[in-house]
Amino acid sequence: MPILEKLLHLKIVRLSDRSFGGSRMICSMDGFPQLLELQFVGLEEWEEWTVEEGSMPLLHTLLIGYCPKLKELPDGLPFINSLKVLSFSLNAR
Known part of the structure; x- marks a missing residue:
């Protein structure tokens, strides 16, 4: 996320099927300045989001x-x- 959130013209981010392997994700102040849509699907190890x-x-x-x-x-x-x-969809895929 630290690299993605610095891409100034990014409009849509879709992370799916274990594309994020960490347990903690942080979206920093001033990060993703143009982001319109954010999707997370199938991130099985993700536990905490700031x-x-x-x-x-x-x-x-x-x-x-x-x-x-x-x-x-x-x-x-x-x-x-x-x-x-x-x-939100809490059910298995």
């Missing part, structure tokens, strides 16, 4: 599907005022 204030200011769609170890949504999610669509 969203810092000022991260993803234009995000309007967040989709999370089958991330069985994810414990909770990040406390920083309410800082994203542009969020319009939030979707």
